Each structure stands twice: as structure tokens, then as C-alpha cells.
Amino acid sequence: MFIALSILAGLLFAVGVFLILRRSLVKLILGLVLMGHAANLALFTAGGVHGTSAPLVAETEKQLAGSSADPIPQALALTAIVIGFAVVAFAAVLVKRVYRAVGTDDSAEVGRINE
């Protein structure tokens, strides 16, 4: 499972990089989304995927049972997902405004109009 998730994160990252290198701004956004997902998955996988039960302390116990998953990477990934959502929402609006102002989503065209 650990290896499968790691390879998946790598694949997502590779596809993200490929999309970012295209000239289309929409593909740029999609690439950033995939890269963000890859990073979140890597963060999640980093804590280890060996746990079998939810990280809740039983009523009679003082600490977590050994079989539970590590909650910290999950909390970190959750935070990162929320931040990533906000950032991508902004980037999508930005691309839409650029498209409306310039009339194309070709990043090279956007730069040329600047001159």
C-alpha cells in the first residue's frame, strides 16, 4: 500500500509538471491542482499507512491504541487541502479574468500583449 501510494503521488506529480509546461492557462491550473494533490497524498503517505483503526482514545484508556493510524499527517493533509482549494479557486478566477481581458488562454499571447 505504501509503495503503491508513493508511486501514485509520483505519477500525479509527473502529470502535473507536464500540464504546467503547456502554453494553455487552463492546463496550467489543472497542472497546479494535480501537483497539489500529489503533495497532499505524499504528506498523507508520509505518516505511514499501517493503522487499522480510527485514532480515538478509548474511554477506559489513557493513550492511543497501537493499531490506530497516526492522526497528525491526516490533520496536516486536511489543512493543506483547504489551503489548496482556496488558492486554486483564486487561480481559476484569475485565468478567467485574463481570458476576458486578453481573449486567449495562450500564455505566450498574454505576455506578448504586455509589450
Add this chain to the structure above:
Amino acid sequence: MNLLALALVLPLVGGLLSLALLKKLIWQQVVCLLLFWAHLALSIVLLVSTAQGESWQLSMGSWPVPIAISLRLDLISAILLVVTGLLMAGGYTFSIFDPDKRSHRPMFAPLLMLLSAATTGAFITSDLFNLFVWFELMLMSSFVLMTLGETRKQFDGAMHYVATNLVSSAFFLIAVGMVYAVAHTLDMNDLRPKLTLIAEKRPGLVLSIGTLLALAFSIKAALFPLFAWLPASYPAPSATVSAIFAGLLTKVGIYAMLRVFGSVFPPLAELSQAMLWLGSATMLIGVLAAVIQTEIRRILSFHVVSQVGYIVLGVGFISAESVEVRVLGVGACIFYAVHHMVVKTNLFLLGGIVYQVSGSTRLSETGGIARVSPMLAALFLIPALSLAGIPPLSGFWAKLATFKALVTHGQVVAIVCAAVAGLFTIISMLKIWNATFARTAETTPPLPSKQVFRMLLPVGFLAVVTLLLSFQPDLLLEISYRAAESLLGVKL
């Protein structure tokens, strides 16, 4: 109440207040102006008390230390907080007097407040993931500030800025995950001994995680060869925004590098060596690109890159053999950063005034300002000569400290690069002076109005700060060396 918490709460509350006053622009400006100056005063109080040996700390939710996310203030953070306060207070004052409509958008002040809160958080946090969160908050507010005004030029710059910085954030996040995977903690003080232990067994692993972090921070700091986003985006927004960005944002990246490699990771010799090379390349290439530009703000943007090269040399000293060399290098780096932040922000603000006086910042379309307004010319000369490193201004002391450290460390290549870059800095400052201030223009610009005079107030304030640093360099230099000692955990 803990003053450290207040440093963070003040700008956050200010952001909320200014959102509540969206429809009453005058009141919003009055409240924000007061809060920005109050934040500066608070930072100075914190710096003075930290310099006297007081330690400020705060653990979220009162959890015990390695479990809680803690905020900690040491000397380097306190110094940078004060400079942030200076730039924000000066910059916001300028924006009120600036006729540029983009500075009078209702959303301008809340975003600037949020940026101030996020930078404060990044400087005082003691948790690696928390640092990532503050970085993201900083990015988010800077994205919107950069596009405020919605001109085509801003859109083009913002696309570069957004895309590059998001890639850097992804690298940062993955590196944080890897740190947690090997050390099972993210608290900076807790990480040091654990990473040192791991590095003894598996040096390659720690080095690769460090390199990934360095990559993320180098993009944010605009190091060679990852600086192309900076000159593409910084000249586009309003004068205040580019001034604050140029002074502040790249330096937060360098601070993160100093913090992470100076006090979290064990000394990584390969990485330090790489930073010395990259720093040398950055200062040369940045300044060479600046010399051929023909627009004031583009010249200044490439200078930001070049100066970042000087500052990042400090990271190259962290794993030096002798303790003295480490402290000398990192101390010089802190001094240089402070000098540079004040001077660079001031120059960008002056660029904004030049635009208001002559209607352009292209060198070919400006001229003759020295005759119309000798005061403006004099105020330009202070930061410009300081940037070029002319004695006795602050840039000279910053360069002197850097050269002293480089000579003690025996880094010949970096010394040569720094000297050559310094020469070209003088040339490009002279270029602005000759074209914009000294030359007789075909159409003499109209006399500066009262509004322009008012814009000179914050510029004059920052110039006074530069003069203070110039004539009392020992004061800051001593604190910088002490900050380096406490950052690196050594004693001279």
C-alpha cells in the same frame, strides 16, 4: 496579555476592522494607519526586551511544548519584525498620499493587514508546518494585492507569480511530509536533536530532504536560476505594493532558509557550498540584467534579485568549520537584509513619485527632476548611494561585513563576484540618476504639487532610518551578531 500574541492579533484584528469599514474609506484609512504604526511600536518594544535577554514564547492551547504549535521570538525574528513594521507603516502612509487609484481600493488595506499578519506569523512560528501555513497566507494576500487594479500587465505578472509560487509550495509541503516521516515531530527545537541523530546514520536522506526544502525556499527568495517570476511581476502593481513586496517577500524566503538550516537541520556542508555558488551567480546575473533595463522599476526588480544573492551567502556560512566564521557570515547576512529591505522599499516608493511627477518610469521619457525638485533628488540619492555601497551609508557597512566574513572564510570566487556586482550596482544607479534626475528633459515636468510633497514624508522617514543605520552601524551590527549566535546556538 502576552505581547507576542498581540503582535499577531493586532494585524488580524486590523484586517477584520478594515473589512467592517469597507464602505467608509476615510475611517478605514485612519484606523489602519494607526494600527500599522502601533504594530511598529509594539515590534520595537519586543526587540528591545528580547535584546535585554527576555524570552517570549507562546504555546497554542496550553499543550506541553513539543506537542503544541508554539510561537517563539528570538533576536533574528525580533529584528525582522521591526523591519516589517517599518516597511508596512511607511508603505501604507505612502499609499494614502499616492494618487494611484489602486491604492484606494476598499480591499487594499485588509489585504495589507493580512499580509502583515502572515509575515509576522512566519517570523515567530516555531513549527515547520505552521511556517507553511503562514507562507500560504502570505501568498494568498499577495496574489490579490498583485492583481488589484486588473490591468493586463498585472495579469501577465500575476500568472508568473502565482504559478511559480504554487509549485514552490508543493515542494515545501512534500518536504514537510518527509521531515515528519523520518522524525515524527515538526517542532523546530524538537527536530534539531532528532535530525542530527538520523543524519549520523543516513546522511543522504537528511541531505535530500534539506535540498528539497532549499529548492522551495530558493523559488520564494528568487535565487538564480529560479528568479524569472520576480522581474516579470514586481513592476506591474501599484508603487506601494511593489515596494512592500520587493522589501519583504523574498527576504521571508531567506529567513526560512536561515532558520531551517541554521537551527533545525544539522550543518549540511554540500548545501552550504551550493548556496555560496548560487549566491555568487545570483548577484552577478541579477545586476547584469539590471544594467541593460530601461525602465526604473524593472532595474530595481533585477536589483532585488542581485541583492538576494548577497544576502543568501549567509546560508553558505552555516556549516563552516569555525564557529567564528559562522557567526560572522550569518550576522552579516542579517545586517545586509535589514539595510536592503529599508533601502529597496524606499527606492520603489521613489519610483512611484517619479511616475507621478513625469507620468512615466521609462528612462527615455523622464528627466530634469533634480532641477524641478532638488528635495526629491536628494531623497533619491540617499537610498541609491546606499544600495551602491558608497561610504558612509548603510550599504557600505553591509558590504564591509559581508566581505569580512567572506575573507575570513576564504571564498575567493564569491569575493570577486561580490566586488564586480557592486561595481555594476553603482553603474545602474548612476544610469537612473543621469536619465531621470540630472538630464535636461525636452519637456520639463510640471512643478511637483502638494500631493507629491506629502508622498515624500514616508520616503523621508525611511531615508532617516537608512541614515541612522549609516551613522550608527555598530548598534545593529552587534545585535545582528548576537542574533546569529542565538540562531546557530553557539557562543563566541
